[in-house]
Amino acid sequence: MRNLKVAEVLPENTKKGFSELLYTQPNFLVGNNLLPQIHFYLFDPVAVIGLGHIGFSLEEGTVFSAYRAPFGGFALADDLTSTEITFFIFEVLRKLKEQGVTSIQMKLAPYCYFDNTLLLKENLVYAGFDLEEKLEYQAIPINDQAFELGLASMEVRKLKKCQEAGFEFSRLPKHKLADVFDFVKNQRQEKGYEFSMEWPQMKLAQKVNPEAYIPFVVKDGERIIAATVGILASDRVLYNFSPAHHSEYDPLSPNVLLTEGLYDFCRAEGLNYLDLGTSYLNGKINKGLWQFKSHLGGQSFFSYSFRKAVS
Template sequence: MTDPSFPAFLYLTPGHLTTQTTDIVYAFHLQRRNSAHVVAIFQCVEQPANVWISPPNAPFGGIQCANGCTDSELTFFARCIIDWMKGRSGKKLIIKTAPFCYQPILHNLLHNVYINTGFAVIQCFANSFIPVDQNSFIGRIKSAEKRKLNKAIAAGFQAAILPELPCATVYEFLAQCRDQKGYRMPLTLWQIENLRQKFPDTYRVFAVMDKAKIIALTLTVRVNNKILYNFLCDDLLSYRVYSPMVMLTEAVYNHCQQEHIEILDLGISLNENGDHKPSLSRFKKNIGGKDCIKITYEIKFPY
């Protein structure tokens, strides 16, 4: 898509299969004229009833862009995407964005772009994150969580990164924990295998062990050199008295310190119905979490 009067243009690359279903990711790229560099990208999937979403399963999507992109460039980009979807009889587009703490200045820029091109805010969640610095994890957490951590240490539990843990073991443990609590798995075993195989340095597994038994586990995502996202995590109900998630988070936090990662993203706190879960939010605050906003936008296409 081009506009001769505008110093940038957009092109589309459809057809990248991402799941074992027929879902296709459509990737829109923005380039400045006389430059081979892509300065912004947008990825989305078409779902039933002509609804588009960015992204379907990942924690956040929306427009990703380089530093230095202007309001006018990104507005042009958004309008081209909207016009293309209208041409395909799209009914609406939903965008789940990254938490505000990732890039505050860029977040504000993109918020204005979305609003000015017709999007509305349909959800606004509190997203928890731990700023990673030279301070110890135990120095950040509340007294009650310190007692639980000490109890887990006294019981002989060990926490570590487990790069060789089979995907089937990861999936089966998380699925078992979630089934006990009435939650569904957002990814299939095949998707976890595919992600870890394609991005071995991006997706890492940490676990807490009671001897040879896994009692808590998390699959993390290295978003970039400064951010680690605690993507999928859970623990066994039978070990809740020890709260092994505290020990698990300490292991991930220590890894962040070693890798010079500045933000450990704990995500939003929802129950099985997708509503805010106060107890989970309190737990994240108790282990040093701070809150920032995470917004979902929607635009409906009139006919």
């Protein structure tokens, strides 16, 4: 094993050799909650490179990663060995205990975000973490082939109809995020779905991470008929946070054209996955939504939640 170190701040001039998660970064946590933060970084002092990070929010002796966010947990460099991951975990446990932390709650990112999430899961169990929940996400791998080639035949027909109707996908400027947010919220509420955020929360999130929140739309002429907020959840993954379309356009399903635009954006930006999120309703998989995402080319990836008493 390399002679690695763990510190609460990366030493100056240390390069990052891993993909950082948006939801555990200090700026995100400032906008997400008012709780104290605790951060740990794994680094190689000889190569002067950062190899991992985990960020926590602290509340009454319990640390959360992440708190009021889809997921958090460890962000790790792809080349870390099992021994090095174990070292990082036990150093974090030791340092948390020194700070008086009594318990940990953690939800890992779906394993499309990191190459070694399954190895991390095994090491967390070895370190005494209890596996509490397993959730299914779907994500579209980004590659050189056209989006259409990964679609089910039904969705290909919908895509063609949208193209023939002259609908156009575009990325809007950052200051249009409020317009897209309002559109998505209104369309979801009309269909009886709850929306997990209010505009002040989204506005603050964009303020502290201005490059991470991107408004995308599909228009029929000048009219927005479908939209989503794309979130750069890491430098490898775009999260399709809140897709919605106008109910008048149900027969044409402009969300398919919207997803094609997101796929092409990911490919142009060199991203690895388009995260379509989960498909749960009242704790159970919504089979219709899951199937739609599958027809779009979505593959299943799992996220694991853990809990541990620090002793």
